[in-house]
Amino acid sequence: MxxxxxxxxxxxxxxxxxxxxxxxxxxxxxxxxxxxxxxxxxxxxxxxxxxNALAKSLATGRSNTIGLIVENIGDSFFGPFALYVEELFRKKNYHVLYSSTLGDSQNARDIIDSMLEKKVEGILLAPTVDLEEYQRKILEYGVPLVVFDRNSPAVETHYVHIDNGDSSRKACEHLKSIGCRNFGLVTIDSDQPQMLARKNAYLGFCEENDMEPRLLHLPYQQLKQKGTQLLRKWAAENPALDGLFFTTNYLCILGLKALRSEGEHTFDFPMFSFDDHELFDILNPKISCIQQPLESLAKTCVKVLLKEIDQGISQPKEHIISTKLIAR
Amino acid sequence: MxxxxxxxxxxxxxxxxxxxxxxxxxxxxxxxxxxxxxxxxxxxxxxxxxxNALAKSLATGRSNTIGLIVENIGDSFFGPFALYVEELFRKKNYHVLYSSTLGDSQNARDIIDSMLEKKVEGILLAPTVDLEEYQRKILEYGVPLVVFDRNSPAVETHYVHIDNGDSSRKACEHLKSIGCRNFGLVTIDSDQPQMLARKNAYLGFCEENDMEPRLLHLPYQQLKQKGTQLLRKWAAENPALDGLFFTTNYLCILGLKALRSEGEHTFDFPMFSFDDHELFDILNPKISCIQQPLESLAKTCVKVLLKEIDQGISQPKEHIISTKLIAR
DNA sequence: TATCTTTACTAATACGTTTTAGTAGAAATA
DNA sequence: TATTTCTACTAAAACGTATTAGTAAAGATA
The missing domain is CATH 1.10.260 (434 Repressor (Amino-terminal Domain))
Structure with missing residues (x-):
């Protein structure tokens, strides 16, 4: 035809x-x-x-495609982020090949391999754990790489992120300012660096404020199956709790569902989320949060990656985006 | 290297x-x-x-890539849908090239062109309006096409969708059953067929039940700027309203924000959404809805498209997925 | 009128694969 | 020992494009 x-x-x-x-x-x-x-x-x-774009790319060595690797294209952080990225690249005549790792490193490696084979001109990556070797591989192949959201300090790549520790501390101070004296932290059991940073800031805050840390690590791989139950049990066993800090919004949503549902025992202390969500401001009581500025995060990622593509791979740098605390 | x-x-x-x-x-x-x-x-x-996958594809004529064209990869319908699609195709060794049209037909055409140039082996499309010609073009190029979510009857393609009219009627009956006698419908002003079907079912219901139709068409292109205001004004001018039916979840969210916010005048009649949302069951009062079974929708789309790819383009067929009314 | 320029193109090569037809040498057959 | 059949490969063409070096014909120059 x-x-x-x-x-x-x-x-x-x-x-x-x-x-x-x-x-x-x-x-x-x-x-x-x-x-x-x-x-x-x-x-x-x-x-x-x-x-035929394939033939064209083969001849010119330019695919006009970049790879975007996120944890989950369906969630309320990466989805809207991806939309910004897609639009920004479209303006520069690039297309975006996405994939979701679902937090699985083997998925991530497969995705990276196939993107390299498809000759993407650059990669935007939210890494899983244990991905250091592959991050190096990307660079060795001469493909520009920008890492965002989380990073392992071991690999030297351009890295766009928010200041997790600082933001987390602001969150703690907010909870204190509204009267919480015994709030706990709910996080996941996987070693994602951004989660660790958020947790550590909480622990530091506890130490300085003579507050006993109350931590719950939910199983990342089985959140849906076990999360609700574990959370309810833990909350019931800790009657002194007067607030909860969730290290990410899907945990907060889980928390809301687990602790505010039905008439039974409801926990009506303040809950605070790291990452915003479109419905947090109409819940009752409303949910305060740390808001990652998705658009500027996306803009920075795209800008940095385009520069690497146009001007060649450069000295790795950290790019820190500041967050906003939304008190509701 | x-x-x-x-x-x-x-x-x-x-x-x-x-x-x-x-x-x-x-x-x-x-x-x-x-x-x-x-x-x-x-x-x-x-x-x-x-x-080099480009060279390989050129030689074999197979790109192992399919194109997924949605309205907005960042929203709570298409995002999770895309995740399912991606996973299902990954199992069959296909990669997915996504793009968001944002409801703009020119965007859609550009996207289709570039996907055809990239030699995708099939396209999964949630069309914008005025896309008939391009849908034909895809088929003329010999690329299998499956349309979902909405369709223009003029083009004969495989079409996977829910029964919008029937579902909408169920919604109306539900509202009636809980006592609403004067509920209105909030939809958008663009001619998306699935939206029209939902609206028409409401109008039919009104006729049969001697209920005066109360319709609000919000401007699709300027929802964020004007939606809230228009909705508040309209609600205030229609004091007889005792319920609202939103033809899609982002409208319902807009409605919740506009009508339930702050102390001022709050409207506490039931609101019903077409399409579910992860937080609808913890709002107070809860939001009932028509739930599109995302997973089976995705499964059917993928199955039909794979069959077209493997066995050649076949006689177009409609594939109807049934919805569930979630009463909360 | 012999040489140099310019005009308006084209031939050939390359990109990195896959695939089919072909081939030199060894082994088997007659 | 001449022919056939295997064995173990390789040469060549093809996919559809971009690019560079080359060329024939016409016009300008001396």
Missing amino acids: AKSIKEIAQELNVSKSTVSLVINHKAEQARISKELENRVLAYVEKVGYKP | AKSIKEIAQELNVSKSTVSLVINHKAEQARISKELENRVLAYVEKVGYKP
Whole structure:
């Protein structure tokens, strides 16, 4: 169905080169006569010629594609983030190949391999744990890499993120300021660096304020199955709790569902979320949170990656985006 | 950095064909000796050979990529849907190239063009309005197409969807059953067929039940800027309202924010949403809804598209997925 | 009129694969 | 020993594009 340059050339009795040059607006510099140029243009238009991007990329070495690797394209942090990224790249004529790791490192490795094979021109990555080797591999292949949201300090790459420790401390201080004297922290059991940073800031806060730390680590791989139950049990066993700090919004949502549902025993102390959610401001009571500025996060990621692509891989740098505490 | 088959062949003093055959596990059928096969395999492993997927696709005519075109990858319907789709295709060794149209037909056309150029093997599309011509174009290019969520009856393609009219009627009956006698419908002003079907079912219900229709069409392109205000004004002008039916969840969220916020005038009649949302069951009062079974929707889409890819384009068919009314 | 320029193109090569037809040498057959 | 059949490979063409070096014909120069 789709005609190739070769066929078009034959049908017009000209060479492939001529057709290619005309199509790529190089007719003038190749001294193709206006008359022939127009003839080719008209024919190309008439048959609805569509270049084969694969062949084009093979010949030019440019795929005009970048890879975006997130944890879960369906969640309320990465989804909207991905939309910003997609739009920003579209403006620069790049397409985005996404994939979700679901936190599984083997998935992540497979995804990276296939993206390298597809010759993406750059990768934007929210890494899983144990991905250091592959991050190096990407760079060794000469593909620009920008890591965001979380990072392992061991690998030297451009890294765009918020200040987790600082933000977490602000959250603790907020809870204190509204009267919580015994609030606990709910996090996951996996070693994601951003989660560790948030936890450690809480622990530091406890130490300085003579508050006994109350920690719950929920099983990341089995949140849906066990989360609710574990959380309810833990809350019941800790009657002194007068507030909860969740290290991410999906945990907070889980918490809301587990602790505020039905009539039974409800826990109506303040809950605070790291990461906002579109419905947090109409819940009752409302949920305060640390808000990651998705748009500027995306803008920075895209800007840094485009620069690496255009000007070659440069000295790795940290890019810190500041957060906002939304008190509701 | 990355070695090609050609280089590997030279370094081993064998032909490119040999290397290619070995890599593709065709050594035996090509009578390559075990000894040579192992030598090649070992070397390939040692240098970390990674095939160039572009070249491969060009040669084989298979890109192992499918295109997914949604309205907004960041929203709570398409995001989770995309995750299912991605996972299902990954199992079959396909990768997914997503893009968001944001409801803009020109965006949609550009996206389709570039996907065709990238030689996707199939397209899964939630169309915008005015996309009939391009849907035909896809098929003329010989690329299998499955349309979901909404469709224009004019184009004959495989179409996976829920029964919007029927579901909408169920919603109306539910509202009636809980005592609403004067509920209104909030929808958007664009002509998306699924929205029209939902609206028409409401109008039919009104007629049969001698209920005066109360309709609000919010401007799709300027929801964020004007939606809240328009909705508040309309609600205030219609004091008889005793319930609201929103034709999609983002409208319902907008409604919740506009009508239940702050102390001022609050409207505490029932609100009903077409499409569920992860927080609807902890709001107070809870939000009942029509739930589209995302997973089976995704499964059907993927199954139908894979069949088209494997067995060739077939007679278009409608595939209807049933919804669930979640009364809360 | 012999040489140099310019004009308007085209031939050839390359990108990195896959695939099919072909081939030299060894072994088997007659 | 001449022919056939295997064995173990390789050469060549193809996919659809971009690019560079080359060329024939016409015009300008001396």
